[in-house]
Structure formats: structure tokens, C-alpha cells
Amino acid sequence: MIPKGSAGNWLPFFCVSAILHQSGLFTKFATVQSVIEYPQQFFPVSGFLERVGHDFTDERHDREACVLDIDSGYVRNYLVYRLLRNDIVVFDQDMAYREAEYSVVAANPEGRFYLLKYLYAANRPLTCSFNGIKTIMRCGFLGYCNNFGNHEFAAPAGFEGRLLHLLVEHSFLKDYIRLESFRGSGLEALLFGECGDMLAVPVAPGPLRRRLDKIVTLLHQPASRPFDKLRMLTAVAEVLEAFFSLYMAEERYLAAGDAGAVALADSVAQYLRTCVNQPFPGLAYLSDRFAVSASTLKRQFKARFGMAPHRYFRQQQMEEAARLLAGGTASVAEVGYRLGFDSPGNFTRAFRQAFGTPPHAYQPDAAMPK
Numbered sequence: 001m002i003p004k005g006s007a008g009n010w011l012p013f014f015c016v017s018a019i020l021h022q023s024g025l026f027t028k029f030a031t032v033q034s035v036i037e038y039p040q041q042f043f044p045v046s047g048f049l050e051r052v053g054h055d056f057t058d059e060r061h062d063r064e065a066c067v068l069d070i071d072s073g074y075v076r077n078y079l080v081y082r083l084l085r086n087d088i089v090v091f092d093q094d095m096a097y098r099e100a101e102y103s104v105v106a107a108n109p110e111g112r113f114y115l116l117k118y119l120y121a122a123n124r125p126l127t128c129s130f131n132g133i134k135t136i137m138r139c140g141f142l143g144y145c146n147n148f149g150n151h152e153f154a155a156p157a158g159f160e161g162r163l164l165h166l167l168v169e170h171s172f173l174k175d176y177i178r179l180e181s182f183r184g185s186g187l188e189a190l191l192f193g194e195c196g197d198m199l200a201v202p203v204a205p206g207p208l209r210r211r212l213d214k215i216v217t218l219l220h221q222p223a224s225r226p227f228d229k230l231r232m233l234t235a236v237a238e239v240l241e242a243f244f245s246l247y248m249a250e251e252r253y254l255a256a257g258d259a260g261a262v263a264l265a266d267s268v269a270q271y272l273r274t275c276v277n278q279p280f281p282g283l284a285y286l287s288d289r290f291a292v293s294a295s296t297l298k299r300q301f302k303a304r305f306g307m308a309p310h311r312y313f314r315q316q317q318m319e320e321a322a323r324l325l326a327g328g329t330a331s332v333a334e335v336g337y338r339l340g341f342d343s344p345g346n347f348t349r350a351f352r353q354a355f356g357t358p359p360h361a362y363q364p365d366a367a368m369p370k
Contacts, residue, residue, distance in 0.1 A: 042108040042115070042147040045089050048167055052079065074099040075155075080219055084233050087169035092219050097159045105151040107196060112170040116243070117143045118204065118212050122161035127154040130198040140203040142212075144243060149196025164216055166236055176237040177244070186251050187244060199247060206282035207340075208246065211239045242278065249275045264290060265304035268297065272313045276320045278340040280313050318354035321347070325362040332359045 043051070052068050068079040075098065081091035119126070119141040126137040129152040130145065137143070139161075145151065173179055173191070182191055189195035204212065218232050252274040268286060275281060286309060287294040301309050317339050324335045336347030336359075351359045 041106045042113075044108075044111050044113045044147075044169055045083070045087055045167055048081075048089055048091075049083065052081065075101060082219060082227070082229075082232065084229055084236070085172065087172045088233075088236065089167045090215060090219060090232065090236065091165050091167070092216060093163045093165065095155070095159065095161055095163065097155045097157060100157045101153075101155045103153045105153070107150050108147045109194075111147065114144065114146045114166075114168045114170075114173070116166040116168070116240070117141075118164040120162055120164060120209075120212065120216065122159070124156060124159055126156075126159065126161070128152070128198075128200075130196070130200075135200055136202075138202070140209065142201040142204040142208070142243070143198050144190075144200075145198040146190055146196065148194045149198065151198070164212060164219075166215075166239070168236075168240070173240070176233070177240055182244060182248075185248060187247060199243075201246075203285065203288045205246070205285035207279035208239070208242050211235065211242055215239065245278055246275075246281075249278070263300075263304070264297065265301045268301055268309060269305065269312060272309065273316050275313070276317045276340075277338055280310050283309065314350065315354065318351055321351055321359065322355070322362050325359055326364065328364040332363075335359065 066081045066083070068077075068081075070077050070079075076096045078094040079091055080094075081089055083089050119137050119139060122137075122139045128135050128137050128143065130149055179191060182188060190197060190199065215232065215235050218228070218235060221227070249271075268290060271286075271289070281289075283294045283298065287297050290297060298308060301312070305312055307315075321335050321339055324330055324338065325332070330338065332348065333344040336344050339347070341347040341350070348359055351357075355362075
């Protein structure tokens with residue numbers, strides 16, 4: 001559930017520390033009385049490879065399979081990683097803490113790199129503090145930061161969980177992501193400047209979680225099967241694009257007005273209208289985003305609009321599709337992909353179901369004689 005301030009103001013779903021400081025919704029990170037204190041520093045891909053001993057093999061490290069198994073006594077770490085290029089490594093960390101740990105990760109001003117963390121299994125929450133702002137990491141948490149911020153993590157004794165990491169350098173984003181499209185947005189300071197904030201999603205929406213789960217599956221595929229590096233690179237790029245698009249949708253939603261000033265159903269509808277260029281975020285995501293139960297959200301939305309949130313979302317998507325097709329500048333396939341469909345066939349079926357006619361019938365030249 002999204003934290004709520006004492007005055008009833010909602011915390012934005014994506015949390016930039018500057019926003020959190022202004023809202024006053026978080027208190028300063030309290031000192032953790034931990035048995036183990038572990039100072040470290042953000043490091044680029046080359047630093048990761050050095051720390052995991054990528055250039056040697058011993059009884060703990062199978063370089064060919066990219067597996068590292070270490071038990072230090074108070075914590076066991078089982079690491080599976082893949083070096084995809086010299087500027088990106090994907091690794092999955094299976095952790096079991098016998099004692100509590102408090103780690104401080106210091107900023108590293110050399111270079112420009114980013115870390116995406118996805119906590120997809122956890123028996124209890126972790127605590128994270130970035131630039132003095134505290135947040136709780138529960139199962140489904142997704143965070144994205146660069147190397148210019150100071151971060152603190154606290155793991156309780158008995159914690160067991162799995163954390164997927166994407167360690168990406170700026171050169172990878174330049175090759176795979178349309179970075180210039182984020183100029184002038186709230187992402188600019190994080191991607192191009194030295195802002196050390198973390199973007200944090202308490203619970204990643206269903207479509208994004210499925211993309212992240214795909215990366216986990218590819219990372220852990222049997223050694224008997226050849227590793228498809230191109231497929232993994234594509235999957236990573238899709239996750240980053242979807243994550244940034246979700247942030248942009250949130251930014252547009254917040255710019256449209258104060259969500260607390262309108263009824264719940266109108267707030268949800270307004271939010272969904274900003275998300276038509278991606279898959280439906282899911283009822284669980286929406287209920288977490290607006291801090292109500294899924295049943296309450298669905299009931300109040302249907303009472304207001306006469307339909308469920310998913311049906312309303314699809315209606316808005318199809319109206320946007322009709323507008324784009326009538327503009328005549330995009331093909332049917334391009335419109336489908338722009339609206340978050342994974343194939344032209346799925347888009348065509350959804351459009352025909354909504355309007356009773358195929359998408360090409362809405363294009364300007366559809367009525368012209370052949």
C-alpha cells in the first residue's frame with residue numbers, strides 16, 4: 001500500500017527524493033543497531049567482475065556457468081550472473097542472512113552507470129535509505145538509481161530472498177534506449193545529470209513484473225541449452241523502456257492535477273488515460289497505487305463508469321488507436337506496438353472487438369479504389 005501522509009496527501013508512486021523531502025512523508029533513517037556493518041561503494045561493470053573474480057576459477061566460482069557461491073558465516077550469497085556486453089551485467093542474488101546486516105553504499109563520481117533492483121522473493125522486508133530518505137522493500141519492490149547517490153540497506157536476521165540486478169552503463173542506454181525522448185522530463189537529472197535520487201516502485205505492475213520474470217528465467221536456463229545473448233539484451237532493453245514509460249505516465253498524471261481533490265473513480269480513470277501506450281497495469285497495481293482494496297476500487301469504478309477498470313482502459317486505448325490510424329502517419333503494426341500490444345494480431349483482434357471492423361478501415365486510404 002502506498003504510504004499516506006498525516007494530512008491526507010498521497011505519496012507519488014515513483015519516489016524522487018526531492019519530492020519526498022518536500023512532502024515530509026518520510027522521517028530520517030534511524031541508525032540500525034546491526035551485528036554486521038558493511039561499507040562499500042557503487043562500482044561499474046568492470047568493478048563487479050573484479051569483485052566476483054571473473055578472471056579466475058576456484059572451488060567457490062564456476063566462471064563458465066557464471067555462478068558464485070559464498071558463505072561468510074553470517075550470510076550466504078548464491079550469485080548467478082551474465083556479462084552481456086562490456087557495459088552491462090545481469091545478476092541474480094539469492095540471500096540468506098543468519099545475522100542482521102547494515103550496509104552503506106557510497107557514491108562513486110567516476111563514470112556514469114545505473115543499477116536496477118527487483119526484489120522478487122522475500123520472507124520479510126528490507127529497509128533502504130537513499131540520500132537520507134527511508135523506504136521499505138517488500139516483495140515486488142523495484143528501484144532504479146545511478147552512481148551519484150549514497151544508499152543504505154538494512155537486512156534483518158533471518159531474511160531470505162532473491163534480488164535481480166541490472167548493472168548498466170550509460171553507453172548501453174545510448175545504444176538501446178531512446179534517451180533523448182526523456183530530455184525535459186523528471187528523468188533528465190537522473191539520466192544526464194548528477195542527481196543521486198532513487199526511483200522506487202513499492203510493487204511493480206503486472207506487465208513489468210512479467211518482463212522481469214522473463215529475465216530471471218533466461219538467466220537460470222539449463223546449462224544444456226545455449227545461452228541466447230541477443231534475446232537477453234532485448235529483454236533488458238524492454239524492461240528499461242517499460243520502466244521509464246511508466247515513470248513518464250506517472251509524471252503526466254501528477255501534472256494533470258491533485259489526485260486527492262477528486263473522487264477515487266475519477267482519479268483512477270484519469271490515471272488510466274495517461275497509460276494507454278502500455279499494457280493494462282493490473283487491478284492489484286491500481287489498488288496499491290491508490291491505497292484501497294481491489295474490491296473497493298472495482299466496485300466504486302463500476303458504479304461511476306458502468307464498467308470495470310480494464311474495460312474502460314481498453315476503450316480508451318482503442319479510441320487513441322482510432323485517432324492515430326485516422327492521422328495516416330502510422331501503420332497498423334506501428335499503432336499496435338505504440339499502444340503496448342505485443343503483436344499486430346492481438347491489436348487487430350482488440351480493435352475489431354471494440355469497433356466491429358479491422359484497424360485498416362480507419363486509415364485515410366481505406367475507402368480509396370484499388
